[in-house]
Amino acid sequence: MKKLKIGIIGVGRLGYEHACNIANRVPGSELVAICDGNFARAKEVAEELGVTAVYSDPKEMCANPEVEAVAIVTNTASHVEMIQIAMDAGKHVFCEKPLADTVEKCKEAEKIIESHPELIFMLGFMRRYDHSYQVAKQKMENGDIGDVILVRCYSQDPISIIQGTLEYAPRSGGQFIDMSIHDIDLIRWLTGSEPKKLWAIGGCFEFKQYKDWDDGDNVSCLMQCENDAMAFFFAGRAAAHGSHVETEIVGTRGTLRIAGVPASSMVEVMSEHGVCRECYQDFVTRWHDAYITEMEEFCDCVAKGRQGSPNVYDGTASTNIAFRCKESFLKNELLTLE
Amino acid sequence: MKKLKIGIIGVGRLGYEHACNIANRVPGSELVAICDGNFARAKEVAEELGVTAVYSDPKEMCANPEVEAVAIVTNTASHVEMIQIAMDAGKHVFCEKPLADTVEKCKEAEKIIESHPELIFMLGFMRRYDHSYQVAKQKMENGDIGDVILVRCYSQDPISIIQGTLEYAPRSGGQFIDMSIHDIDLIRWLTGSEPKKLWAIGGCFEFKQYKDWDDGDNVSCLMQCENDAMAFFFAGRAAAHGSHVETEIVGTRGTLRIAGVPASSMVEVMSEHGVCRECYQDFVTRWHDAYITEMEEFCDCVAKGRQGSPNVYDGTASTNIAFRCKESFLKNELLTLE
Amino acid sequence: MKKLKIGIIGVGRLGYEHACNIANRVPGSELVAICDGNFARAKEVAEELGVTAVYSDPKEMCANPEVEAVAIVTNTASHVEMIQIAMDAGKHVFCEKPLADTVEKCKEAEKIIESHPELIFMLGFMRRYDHSYQVAKQKMENGDIGDVILVRCYSQDPISIIQGTLEYAPRSGGQFIDMSIHDIDLIRWLTGSEPKKLWAIGGCFEFKQYKDWDDGDNVSCLMQCENDAMAFFFAGRAAAHGSHVETEIVGTRGTLRIAGVPASSMVEVMSEHGVCRECYQDFVTRWHDAYITEMEEFCDCVAKGRQGSPNVYDGTASTNIAFRCKESFLKNELLTLE
């Protein structure tokens, strides 16, 4: 079994996770190069993972002929530029979500990718590759729950990491672009449809500073899809109990609820607080396996010459919807999507 | 302890339940008279419960001086007329939800009740008196979850009783007036606020006949309250697993979820289907204790001369909101409430 | 529907509960007389419940011709004497568990009851009448889980009431006679068999004073039944989370677990402790409905002239086994039951 030789651009928190997976956890991949604007950081990770090709310039890394594919885990604003560099150099591309920080850039990404049909592209909405989501999707495809009536999504960060959340917030793009875009992707994936109308609301219930960023600390949105399926998502920044990502699909024949209790282990603790399940406190731990599985899928796509999923159009669609949610939230108006 | 002597008007399915409770389960009450347009039915129930005063005419029953209070469990359209008859005869009144089938009639009820300040009135939104809802409300009042961010409500009837559901549907008033009004009442009670904007959607996902009744078999609504709390409700007619009434309150300091699994007993069944909790198949069983507790509360109100809660204004408000939801659903428009 | 006129002997904590139920919660019963050695207490309860016939002497109460049946809720040592008095006076008898404080007295009770075949007798192992246990038993009778392989029982008192537990302990008869006898009864009822061998162990893990009472604060026992079914019970005095009574029946075709999480409501609390279910803190609340249901059953037995279940022989058998458990525990030996 030939291993895909991957170079990674960006080894911040999530980039480091991907780097470790590519190097050591994904059977079909090999980490052969690391690039980070912060060269010291790149060297540190390279040393830990036994990688000898280290760069601060993405173009240089992409000029390395040993690199077959590139994983892009940089800040969102630079994603499309990185895609361009990598594809111009003939590399397959795995790109973290969201695709870009504007819909215009998403369209540019579409053009770049369309002009390289020989290269594989895959976007990193890892939730689709989580085992529980895969189980649910499989059941839906089996017809176990009939037609989709409602998709309900929760995405809450835990209060335990609020300091980091607040520091990151101003440059995050806001709740809809940064966080809810995951749920927007899930809604499209699970309903098999596109929202035709939506209304987003929210507020600053605890952290008033979100007001300054034209954002809310807690927001929600109701969507009506083209196939009449309903979708509701809620996103919050400071859940007392943990990182709570829950998704439910109500169908005409049954219902699937994923992670109604986002327990971080199979341990029930019986104490003066009752019978308790402790919860995930960070998203990297929650999605550890999903990050591996999506990378396995990317390697398999390259090996078999098939395009990855979610693709660039999923990236554009989710980004566009997220911006319309934000617009609805800011105007407090019901919006109709074309 | 003196028992409140109650006469009941209407002994259909729910009326019979109330009659049994008043006669045998509520310590502070005594069932002394039964009235039903179907006199044979009234006699049958009277015989079973050992009641000698039986009527087909509500006015006659209210002329009985032994009757101190009246429980109204007739069809919604007649509620206000019954309130008038009872109060004119000097009786305290417990009236089932919804208060009336039009907002105008609700206003009439307000006037009748205001003109009898010496009489106790209480409206029957029994969910408020369910033990779990009382526990949750108490925790909120203790400040355990901080300020309310989101209230989420599900109300689903089970597929197992779909035949009865479909027969009743055309004269039910529709999902919003008949079913979601419970959730509307809960949302007002739990947020302590009134909706200022709402958008309701839905469709006929399985039972196309709802279209003929200007209704959907599954509907949902997003509301923004005056205090910025968000509220979402979903109502369906045919859940595979059972009668599913779930309510969640997300607060700034914690979250309370009521009946996430609407299990009908404490038994876990481990079988080829996995580890399963069987669910309630009808609302009367689910709310058995709540019906008793609300009646105990009514008796206590009369005994102590204090007005009941929910009151007539709660009835008007919930009815008004339910009609605005229906309007929003039919127009597919975002509505602003005055 | 004629109501059974019941006189109660003993209105301590549990007697008071039964008195309230007989007076106000059980459709088929009426509380007509109250007797307690503490006459002031008897009068207090009688006043609260509107009962005019009050006694300190059981014989006097049993001489009251209005009394048709007697509920015995006195201390265990006096149960058989009370049965004698009541039956000699021609009254039906409901007697709280355990039947007696010695096996010899149980045998006496058998003779008394056998000599009054015209009178109904029922022993109060209320767990059998709990809704969840009834659901489980019904499933077993349906053949849903095949043959019984193992019955596992937990009975833990909560630490929150440890003061009362410790005060009561010296005169309780000890863990096996006082507490585990419930599980012994369940094991007999659920396996449909009798233990042929048993080994009981335990210790004073936290409260050393139990040593002085020839008891343990936590004990357990493994039993082998005549039909080869296995049974394990565990009893403790100070569970951090609450009153934890859990029963599991492993069968050849499936498993039933009752109250794996002894949650006191349907509320999930999401807080810094995780997702928590708060638990029952006292047995009277846990078994509130079961106490009512068993009394309904007693009334129905009298009305229909059929004997109650559990019966006097169940009382003797469970008491005998409990004493053999204690013997095994004290000798640390495997015992064979004849």
Place this chain on the structure above:
Amino acid sequence: MKKLKIGIIGVGRLGYEHACNIANRVPGSELVAICDGNFARAKEVAEELGVTAVYSDPKEMCANPEVEAVAIVTNTASHVEMIQIAMDAGKHVFCEKPLADTVEKCKEAEKIIESHPELIFMLGFMRRYDHSYQVAKQKMENGDIGDVILVRCYSQDPISIIQGTLEYAPRSGGQFIDMSIHDIDLIRWLTGSEPKKLWAIGGCFEFKQYKDWDDGDNVSCLMQCENDAMAFFFAGRAAAHGSHVETEIVGTRGTLRIAGVPASSMVEVMSEHGVCRECYQDFVTRWHDAYITEMEEFCDCVAKGRQGSPNVYDGTASTNIAFRCKESFLKNELLTLE
């Protein structure tokens, strides 16, 4: 980071799992050699995993100087011989459970290992390395639950794989040696004590053929430990719902329950069967991560020159207790361990 070069002996079902992990999932290891008595099988796996050194003779493999450590995943009867071969060749050893099929051989293993203090040895009781068990153990070490009162263990295979279970049974060593030994190891690890008395029982409740193998299809055992902690285990062969391994530790300050519901994903399925959690259907999937974690630990032990845990003495102790359990079961006697 230098990777430990491991050769594996035995690539049957579990051996294959270990081989894949060593090759692709464990960051600190590299699979450099494969040996299997079935050479065709060895070659097949080698090809899949890109390993060039393939053997049918363990001695030959151990003569390969590139091999630094050996993973032994052969049949139990040959474990000690393999340990001898590997250690004589100067290789570190990871050996699957159970250590051996007789206590005598365990003692031999002790001698071999003691004579090679420079080599690392670790025994594969993977449950100790499962995330949930690690969480529980950590909480115990934190003092969260006080002193151990009771450890309860369930180990049930699912009915879905009964054909394989029955085929394997005659050469498995029986329930106690093959299956319950896991729970025996957990009991020793969690109580920090050794059993001083035990009584094991069981029967052939469904599959009478176990009788021919001096075994039961369902067995259980109660143990009293030297520190007075109580332990109960139950093992079965045909649970309707799935592979059910559950462990509970009742302590003086709290209780930890691991995998009370052995759900195979975070999906709740709401269907006509209620709200269901589907369960693991095979042990390899259940313990996938634990197998990786224990191998990571082995690599770390070798890297740091510290001995592994569980060690050879844990292997002897668990094997000895398992045989005493079997003896108790066959004689139906309470046994005292020296």
